[in-house]
Amino acid sequence: MTEPNRASELFDAADKELAAMSQDALRWRYYAARVAAMLGVSIEQMAREVEDAIERDRAAEQAHRPDSAPSE
DSSP states (O other), rough: OOHHEEEEEEEEHHHHHHHHHHHHHHHHHHEEEEEHHHTOOHHHHHHHHHHHHHHHHHHHHHSSSSHHHHHH
């Protein structure tokens, strides 16, 4: 297989993945809006709460990661 063909295949695969991710994002946005309405909060408030929770999880993961041991 030639390099241009391989590159074309990789771009096509990436485009398909991006399209699938976009569709998933639309689905989650739809359901998030429904859940936010059920909870009586705005979608923006729910998004902030989700982002805060993700940031807390990331911080907790980093706090529990062992530091790299110094080389001897």
